Amino acid sequence: MGRTLLLVIGLLFPQLGWADSPAEVTKRLISTMQSCGQEFGSPSAPPQCTSEEIEKNLAVVQLSRWLMGPHWDTLGQEKQDDFIALLTRLLRELAYPRASEFLADTQFEYGDTQLQGNEALTEVSVVNPDEGRVTIGFRLNQSEGVWKIWDVRLDGVSMASNLRKQVQSLMSKQSYEELVERMQRTIANAKTEEAG
């Protein structure tokens, strides 16, 4: 009877039993990035080194909505989808290669995870010979039972907040079209640098 009940609960609410914890999601992301190194985006990259694999751990859709804030609902479905796609490309071209490079030969100390409702913060420390100990905080959000990363905080400075400030500023002072153009230009710059 007990087993049957567990089975029913497990089938109905798979996230209760088998979903990865915030710490596990963070470890998986770091470990994938460390092992893939510069192979991200290359045609010969193994299956575990594709951008899609990384994106399983990231809350890109929720992050897009958060970055846009009050402007999100005014965009309409088509532009919302475009923005999500553009942000995904920005992360692929800019964030993954740089993060992989940084993480490649780094030793981590995994700290505690703090939970508060559907938000979590997992901390890892990196010891850099020049800069001493740097604390990296991974912010995660739980949606439909799955934890996904949406922010990285370097010594307390939130990268997502920084990006949000830029998006908000451009949306207020310029336009959505200008924001899109800047995102495309930044992606192009990253590609140029990679090619060079």
Place this chain on the structure above:
Amino acid sequence: MQKRRLGGVMVLCLVSMLGLGPYMPTALAQNGATQQGLNDSLDTLDTVIPAYEPSVFEPFNEKMFSFNIWMDEHILRPVARSYAGAVPEPARLSVRRFFDNIGVVPRFANSLFQLKLDGAAREAGRFVINSTIGGLGFFDVAKNQFGLERSQEDFGQTLGKYGVGPGPYLVLPFIGPSTVRDAVGRVADGAMDPKTYLLSTVEVTATDAGTLITSAVNERSLNLGLFESVDRFSLDMYSAVQDFYLQNRERQIAE
């Protein structure tokens, strides 16, 4: 006396750092580990964020920001590049340590003001050790041999610690990002320099200008690639720098 002090402070404000310090991501790591908590991070994915509100100084700030970038591009960076070609990096790092050592008074005093006695003691110990067996501060013996880490306190942080809000964001010519509170703090830190009270205005001005220009060029030479990458990879450099500055200051005050 007041006039003399202000003269020194003005030069200090104008020339010091030439807008470098607050842009530097490396500065984020100087204090070592920080404990972050969910409680201190106000925003979550569910937070409803208000629309962007520009600083009351926004038109002035944007002009000053462009001016500082221009100055960096046309004067500071070319000079720093030549300097970097002539002086090897270990020597430039020693110069950085030397300037760091002579800036002990505000760090010591502000540690005391914030009742961070450990920080004040470390600053005093570091100054004595590095000024003697550290060859006037060119070598950081205090850190390498005695494990005495530098504290990083200034009067802006002291004000923040006692509840003074940052006020509007402000970009100062030559200096870079600041807030009204931090600009006041910078003046107070300058007034703590002992030589302001010992030398004439002309002497203080000349000494400060020489010291701070050298320090700025040296610091820039150690971070030559910095602005290029921030510029190339940010969507809006002005707001990116503003946000980094404000977040970093908030973290420093919270520590």
